[in-house]
Amino acid sequence: MNITWRTFNRNQLILILSGGIILLLLLFALLRDSGDTITLAEATKLIENNQIEKAFSDDGYTYFATKENGIVKIASSQLPSELTANLLIEPKRGNGWIWFFLFFGLIGGAGFWAWKSKLGFEDDAPVAETTVTKTAVAEPEAPSSNVTAVKSTVRxxxxxxxxxxxxxxxxxxxxxxxxxxxxxxxxxxxxxxxxxxxxxxxxxxxxxxxxxxxxxxxxxxxxxxxxxxxxxxxxxxxxxxxxxxxxxxxxxxxxxxxxxxxxxxxxxxxxxxxxxxxxxxxxxxxxxxxxxxxxxxxxxxxxxxxxxxxxxxxxxxxxxVELPTASEREAILNKYLRHIPNDLSIAEIAKMTVGFNGASLAALVNEAALLCMRQNEIQVKLEHFLAVKDKVMFGKKKIAMLSDEQRRYQVRYQAGKVFAATWFDLPFEKITLTNDSITPPTAEPQLRHEIEAHIRVHLAGIAASHIRFGEHASNASHDLGVAKELVHAMVYEYGMGSTIQPSVEDEAALTDRLYTEMSTLLERHEKILSKFETILDEYEHISKALAKATMNEIL
Missing domain, CATH: 3.40.50.300 (P-loop containing nucleotide triphosphate hydrolases)
Structure with a gap:
């Protein structure tokens, strides 16, 4: 008989050992001496008040099962015989070990069954030539996964x-x-x-x-x-x-x-x-x-x-699968808004969500609906979307506390960006004193003048600050970093430098040219820039519609 030993499943072994430990703890809780020790005076009071339901002795102690205090004990040597003359004190039955061996007998039987289920027996040889062959023991296995199919309900x-x-x-x-x-x-x-x-x-x-x-x-x-x-x-x-x-x-x-x-x-x-x-x-x-x-x-x-x-x-x-276009965003929004009461131009929402993917649009609709409910309104409106758009894109940010001087610099910096984004007609809904949501260029192919317009916007705040104050603040680091990335892509990836062959000098020259052009444009339109500063200082935000109307009024 050839007996092939198979790898014993580690999970079953762990399960058996865990069960054994649990049973040990259970037996310990059942069999341990849990009675509280009492004094002779307390024992006398319990006996005289007929509080004893049962009494038994074990290992030098007398145990009382009381009506109110559970099981208590006192050393048998402390009890005078006349006090317990009317009590029937029985010896404690030692059946704890019976339960102990019964439980461990069950554990042993379960372990033997699990082990036996892992053995394979093959009667390939005569009985006289019985051999035992043991294969190499495999490495411990990770828990195997049960692969099951799901029925998709998405159409x-x-x-x-x-x-x-x-x-x-x-x-x-x-x-x-x-x-x-x-x-x-x-x-x-x-x-x-x-x-x-x-x-x-x-x-x-x-x-x-x-x-x-x-x-x-x-x-x-x-x-x-x-x-x-x-x-x-x-x-x-x-x-x-x-x-x-x-x-x-x-x-x-x-x-x-x-x-x-x-x-x-x-x-x-x-x-x-x-x-x-x-x-x-x-x-x-x-x-x-x-x-x-x-x-x-x-x-x-x-x-x-x-x-x-x-x-x-x-x-x-x-x-x-690319980011959705305006018409595709409109189709996605229609799906998410079909069961939500609304008074909206979905096409307008689609236009203001350039760069949103499907998941972001779902989150935007949900946040707008939640805001509508918090305000106890019956329909979702454009105002709700405008209020939560930045939260979906950037997360909820705590507005930094600015000193008076820092506020003047920030107002000027953001006014420069408002001017550039409006002048070059880049997509944005509003720009606030603390952030903006100007979407980076995503359409393919990207034309040179489109990328340059975005770079000018990111340099406009720095240029506006230097025109007014002769310096700029450290919060320009993000815009400057984005501008550098776009310039690098133009020179090294798109071949849009002064020559097809890229160089560091070409990057520097392109950045300096765009910065100088932006500075010149801002200096020529200082009146518009100052008006944007006034609006931002008073309301701490400005929408694209208001920025365009203000610019057209002054020009």
Whole structure:
């Protein structure tokens, strides 16, 4: 008889030991001597007042079970015989050990059963040649995960602003619904679809919508869940995921943040990560075109992903999910506002939310609704959105306390930015004394004059301060940093310097030119700048509509 010893599940062993410890504590609580010691006077009072319900002796003590005080004890040597003459004092029954051995007998039986369930017996040899073979004991395993599918309830009708993406995925949905149509034509669907885009644009919701529209099981895993401290466990999780999907085919596997496990292999050894990535590559090669499995993955940064994952036959279809345009933001807002009473021009809200992703728009609508309820109003209005927009974008900030001199500098600094943003017609809703929400350039392709307009806005506060005071404050560091980043991108990435070949000198020359031009423009329109200062000093904010009206009135 060959007996093959299998690895004993560490979780079962821990469970048995934990149960034993709990039972020990329970037995200790039951069997320990819990009676409070009393004096002779107290014992006499209890006996004379007929408070004793039961009396027993054990190990030199006499125990009294009383009506009000529970169990108490007194040394038997202290009790005079005449005091207890009318009491029936029984010897204590020692049944505690019986319970003790009974509990541990149960533990031992459970342990033996769990151990036996891990043994395999094979009657391959004659009885006379009975041998025992023990395989190598495996390393301790991390808890295995039960991979289960979920039924997605998200539909494309629940997601706004994804028209282009939806068209790309219609083929995948049709394939999952009617795979024979494609097989008979000799065509195959991509094994992997990679959704690429910034956070919050709805990549996970899109994958769920594909599964719901196709009416197939949806297997969700995060790329980070494959990164394990146990050697081999990441690869095991990948194998379990694909095995479960094959059993439920047709199905969709969605791996979020796949770059966590699929980063480029650049020579630095990480056996666990590489083993997990290799298993993922093998699984994607291993399932057949007719298996009915489609792998959808999402990443915020495709540049860090390993080339082996991106080659044809794996993630060979890439869909870029960008920040929503104005019309797409309007469609998204319509979805979120359909059940909220409102008196709004949704197109106007869409225009003031340049740079918002789907998640930010959802948060914006929710914050506006909550503010409306706090103010006991019955409809959400534009004022509610304006009040919470900065909170959604930047978080709630505590307004800094400014001295009179600091306030004068801040008013002048922000007035310069108001002038530049209004003059170059950049998107902003309002600029306050402490912050602004001028959206950086996001549209592609970006034209040179558009980027330069943004750089001038970030330099305008510094220029305005120098015209009035001959210096500027340290709070210009953020604007200066953004301006430098944009200038660097123009020279080194976009070839928009004085020559195609980038250089540090070109960066400095471009920055100096834009700063000088902004200073000259502000000096010519000091009257408008001063008017903006007056408004900011009085109200501590100015809207774009008021800024444009003020500028047009003076010009």
């Amino acid at each position: 494309f009708s629940d997601i706004g602003g994804i028209g282009d993406v939806k068209e790309e995925l219609e083929e995948i949905i049709d394939f999952l619904r009617n795979p024979k149509r494609y097989y008979s034509f000799g065509a195959r669907m991509p094994r992997g679809v990679l959704l690429v885009g910034p956070p919050g644009v709805g990549k996970t919701m899109i994958a769920k919508a594909v599964a719901a529209e196709a009416d197939v099981p949806f297997f969700y895993q995060s790329g980070a869940s494959f990164v394990q401290i146990y050697v081999g466990m990441g690869a095991k999780r990948v194998s379990e995921l694909f095995s479960a999907a094959k059993k439920n085919a047709p199905a969709i596997i969605f791996i979020d943040e796949i770059d966590a496990v699929g980063k480029k292999r650049e020579g630095g050894r990480n056996d666990e990560r590489e083993g997990t990535l290799n298993q993922l590559l093998t699984e994607m090669d291993g399932f057949e075109d007719t298996s009915g499995i489609v792998v959808i993955a999402a990443t915020n940064n495709i540049d860090v992903m390993d080339a082996a994952l991106l080659r044809a036959g794996r993630f060979d279809r890439r869909i870029f």
